[in-house]
Amino acid sequence: MIKLIGALCIVFAGTMLGFYRALQLSERPRQIRQSILCLQRLETEIVYGITPLPEALKIIAGTAAGPLRTLFGLASRELEENGGGSVQEAWEQALKAAWSHTSMKQAEKDVFLQLGMTLGISDRDDQTKHLRLAVRQLQAEEAAAADDQKRYGGMWRSLGLLAGVLIVILMY
């Protein structure tokens, strides 16, 4: 009886693991899409609103959800509270703290890091160019991520269940 319960537990855990990986795969393109929207909103704030960066980041944090809210919120707070720091430092701090909560990968992180080097330190034309470049890069990543999801999403779901079953068979 106990053996049976144990076996069920293992199958259940395997299935869940598979579903979790599949979920992550589907979260990634979604979060990239949200990032793109955030950056486009940031562009509007900078170019048309001429809002100072800490305030602009706070506004973006207010409209975003999930880990992106944390990321932009942290960056804004870092800028306001740490008097002597640069945007780049604040941005890197925020990325370090918030990145593990996202489902995005290194490629997206690099785009964000690169953006941090230019944010706020040039005129509006230049800011537009850098923000648009980041958006284009993210769009390319999004296409790749959506592709990955289609290819591996279903696979992970069934693989989790099957792996659980395999372990049970081997143990019996």
Place this chain on the structure above:
Amino acid sequence: MLDQIEMLLPPNLRVLISRLPGWLHAAAEEVRIREGRPLELIHRDGFCFLKPDGTPAGKPEEAYRPTREDCNRLLELLTNHSIYSFEEELKRGYITVKGGHRVGLAGRTVLEQGRVKLIRDVCGFNIRLAREIKDTGRQVLPRITDPAARSVHHTLVISPPQTGKTTLIRDLARLISYGLWPDLRMGAGRKVGIVDERSELAACEKGVPRFDVGPRTDVMDGCPKAEGMMMMIRSMSPEILVVDEIGREEDAEALREAMHAGIRVIASAHGGGIADIRNRPALRQLSQERFFGRFVVLGRRQGKVLVEAVLDAEGRPAAEPLLQTAALKGGNHD
């Protein structure tokens, strides 16, 4: 005063400034930061270079030299990490920061169609500390009041840079707004309109003046003078207009407009004396038209700002009007 700007300095410079000896701290007027060259502090009695520990250096070689990194960070902090929101200021070459302190900038300019688009590679900063010195206007106000018109004469304050022009007209605006007249017959305070193109007069933060400019004072912040004066005249019905540093053709036009609207003007201009004013085209015409009823010339002797002369429209020393100066009843002082 220096405490207010400390928050705007990059860490290296902040530590250095916070270690300044007390007397220097109190007497500081300008901090000049030039990339790769000695850090300089202008104070009431002269200037000195600063060592890394904040004490005055005997020789320039001993002084702290701000680095490229320092300058980049300083610009970032001055603009609140948003250089894009200071494009207009970068075009004009100065930024006004919290507290009304003005930071002059020098560097390489970028041109667009032959005009300066912005300054990039900013490597020279001049942080001028704004001071609010109340009651500097009290010695001048009696000599510019016009009891007949129950107002003040059109007044032009003339002085070289750094001699307290802005401080004086700010205080005049305050006295007039509070109604602290030297003459009993003048009655209560007047409506004052300040057009503060460089945010120095009132030091507005989000439109609210940080300096005490009086209870009946409206401020048009960050607005080009000529346009701002016209807007004020049309919309805010001031009785007295206060503007800093006039000198362009449009300014003169707006001043005439104000005069025809029955508004008295207190303005300031750079110059060593009345002769300099007559050499500047826009101002020359105004003075030929006998526009200004009073000229107040400021000077500086041994670090102290003083009123050198108050002249009338003809350029002769103005007589003090007969004032009724019995003690004020009640306490309608601030």
